[in-house]
Amino acid sequence: xxxxxxxxxxxxxxxxxxxxxxxxxxxxxxxxxxxxxxxxxxxxxxxxxxxxxxxxxxxxxxxxxxxxxxxxxxxxxxxxxxxxxxxxxxxxxxxxxxxxxxxxxxxxxxxxxxxxxxxxxxxxxxxxxxxxxxxxxxxxxxxxxxxxxxxxxxxxxxxxxxxxxxxxxxxxxxxxxxxxxxxxxxxxxxxxxxxxxxxxxxxxxxxxxxxxxxxxxxxxxxxxxxxxxxxxxxxxxxxxxxxxxxxxxxxxxxxxxxxxxxxxxxxxxxxxxxxxxxxxxxxxxxxxxxxxxxxxxxxxxxxxxxxxxxxxxxxxxxxxxxxxx
Numbered sequence: 563x564x565x566x567x568x569x570x571x572x573x574x575x576x577x578x579x580x581x582x583x584x585x586x587x588x589x590x591x592x593x594x595x596x597x598x599x600x601x602x603x604x605x606x607x608x609x610x611x612x613x614x615x616x617x618x619x620x621x622x623x624x625x626x627x628x629x630x631x632x633x634x635x636x637x638x639x640x641x642x643x644x645x646x647x648x649x650x651x652x653x654x655x656x657x658x659x660x661x662x663x664x665x666x667x668x669x670x671x672x673x674x675x676x677x678x679x680x681x682x683x684x685x686x687x688x689x690x691x692x693x694x695x696x697x698x699x700x701x702x703x704x705x706x707x708x709x710x711x712x713x714x715x716x717x718x719x720x721x722x723x724x725x726x727x728x729x730x731x732x733x734x735x736x737x738x739x740x741x742x743x744x745x746x747x748x749x750x751x752x753x754x755x756x757x758x759x760x761x762x763x764x765x766x767x768x769x770x771x772x773x774x775x776x777x778x779x780x781x782x783x784x785x786x787x788x789x790x791x792x793x794x795x796x797x798x799x800x801x802x803x804x805x806x807x808x809x810x811x812x813x814x815x816x817x818x819x820x821x822x823x824x825x826x827x828x829x830x831x832x833x834x835x836x837x838x839x840x841x842x843x844x845x846x847x848x849x850x851x852x853x854x855x856x857x858x859x860x861x862x863x864x865x866x867x868x869x870x871x872x873x874x875x876x877x878x879x880x881x882x883x884x885x886x887x
Contacts, residue, residue, distance in 0.1 A: 570698040571625035571659050571678035578622045579603075579704055579733050582615075589615040591743075599730030600718040606741025607712050616746025619735060620647060623706050623747060625659035625678045627651045630750050635778050637800060638875035640884065643779040645750045652773035652805070656754035657689050657761065668709060668717055675721075677735070679705035682725040692761060693768065701731045706747070710738045710786075739789050740782070748793040749777040752801035752854045756821050759853045763820050770807045771862065775854065777801040780882050791834030795881040798823045798833060799874035801854040806862060814861040815868045821857040822871025826850035830874075832881055 583603060586593045590612040592604040605611045605619060613632065620630035628649035635644035649655040664675035664685040675685075681697035684690045703725040707713070713721075713734055722729040737744035752775035757767050778800040780792035803821070807814060823829055828836050828851045840846040855874060860867040 569654075569695070570700050571627075571654070571681050572700045572702045572704050573698070574626035575622050575659075575678050575704050576702055578618065578626055579735075582618050582622065582735075589618065591615050594712070596715050596718055596729075598715045598719050598722075599728065600715070600722065600732040600734065602712055602718070603733065603735045604712055605735055606737035606743040607710065611737055611741040611743035613742050613746065616737070616743035616750075617645075619706060619737060619743050619747045620645070620660075620750035622704060622735065623660040623677045624649060624655040625681075627655035627659070630746075632779070633776060635776055635800070635802075637778060637873055638879045640879065640886070642882075644776050645746055645779055646774070646776050647750050647753055648772070648774040649753065650772050652753060652757055652770045653693055653767040654695060656751075656757050656773075657767065658693050658695050660751060660754050661689065661758065662708070663689060666707075666717075666721070668707070668713055669711060673707050673709045675705050675707055677704050677706040679703040679721070679725055682727075689761075699726075701727055702733070703727050703731060704733045704735070706735045706737075708739060708744060708748070709736050710740070712736055739793065740786060742782070745780065745782065745789070745793055749779060749796045750775075752777045752797050752803050755797055755852050756803040756805070756854050756857060759821055759850065760817060762849065765813075765817055769809050770805050772806040773803065775801060775803045778878060778882070783883070787834060791832055791837070792881055794833035795878060797854060798829075798851060799855050799881070800878045802856045802858075802873070803854040804858040804860070806860045808862045811861055811864050811866055814859045814864075814866070818857050818859040818868035818870040821853055821859070823851050823853040823855055824871050825853070830877075832877065
C-alpha cells in the first residue's frame with residue numbers, strides 16, 4: 563500500500579511532468595529552461611494556462627497517486643462546473659505531496675510550495691512522521707508554486723540545494739490564482755483539507771483507503787482578494803468528500819462528525835470576511851474552518867456510512883456572484 567515505507571513520489575510524478583512539458587503549447591503553458599539547468603513551467607503567470615493544465619497540475623501535485631477531472635455539481639437549483647479528484651492512496655497523495663506545506667521566499671514574499679519535492683525536505687516533518695513515509699533519494703524534484711511571478715535562478719538553485727539535487731533535476735510549476743490552472747489546483751484540495759483536519763484531530767489517516775472529492779469551480783474575478791475568497795468558499799461551503807476507511811463504526815461516525823467545516827466557530831461567513839477579521843493572517847483563523855462542507859465516511863469493517871455537514875447554497879451563489887435571471 564503506498565504511504566508505508568519508502569517510495570519516490572517525485573519519480574511517480576515525473577512522467578506526468580514530462581508529458582505536460584511536451585504538450586505545453588496546446589495546454590497554454592510555457593516551458594522555460596533556466597541558465598542553472600532547472601525547468602520552470604509557467605501555467606498561469608505570463609502564460610494563459612487553462613482548464614486541462616489545471617487538472618494536470620492537480621495530478622502532479624498529488625505525486626501521480628490521484629486523478630482529476632471536470633464534472634458538474636447542483637447547488638441552489640443551479641448546475642455548476644466542478645473539479646472531481648480521487649485517489650486510492652489518500653494520505654500520501656494529499657498530505658505527503660499535494661499539501662501546500664513548504665514556506666519559501668520569492669522576491670521578498672512568502673509563497674507556499676506543494677508537490678512531491680516536499681517529501682525530499684520533509685516539510686512539515688510532523689506530516690511525514692504521521693505517514694511513516696521516507697522519500698527514496700532522487701535526482702529529481704518536482705515543486706508547484708501558487709505565485710504571481712516566475713522564480714529566478716537564485717531561487718531555483720536554493721530550492722535544488724535544499725532538496726539535495728542538482729538544479730538540472732528541478733522542475734517548478736507555477737500558476738497564479740488569477741489563472742484557470744491556479745484556481746483548479748486550489749479547489750482540487752478538498753480531500754487534502756479533510757484529511758489534514760482529521761490528522762489534527764489525531765485520527766489515523768492511513769486507515770483511509772480511498773477518497774473522492776467534488777468541489778464547485780468558481781468563476782474568475784479581476785480582484786485577487788475576491789479570487790482567494792471564492793476558492794476558499796468553494797471548499798468550505800460547496801465541497802463534498804467521501805472517504806472509505808478501514809475503521810469500526812464508532813470511529814467512522816466520529817470522523818464524519820468532526821470533519822466538516824461547520825464544526826468551526828467561524829462557519830457561516832464568507833471566507834474573505836473571516837480573513838479580514840483575522841487581520842489578513844491565515845494563521846489567526848480557526849483551523850477547523852479549513853475543511854469540506856459535506857463529508858461521508860464509509861466503514862470498510864461494517865459496510866455502514868455516516869454523513870455530516872451540508873452545502874451552503876446561499877453563500878456559494880453569493881460568493882460566486884451568480885444571479886438567476
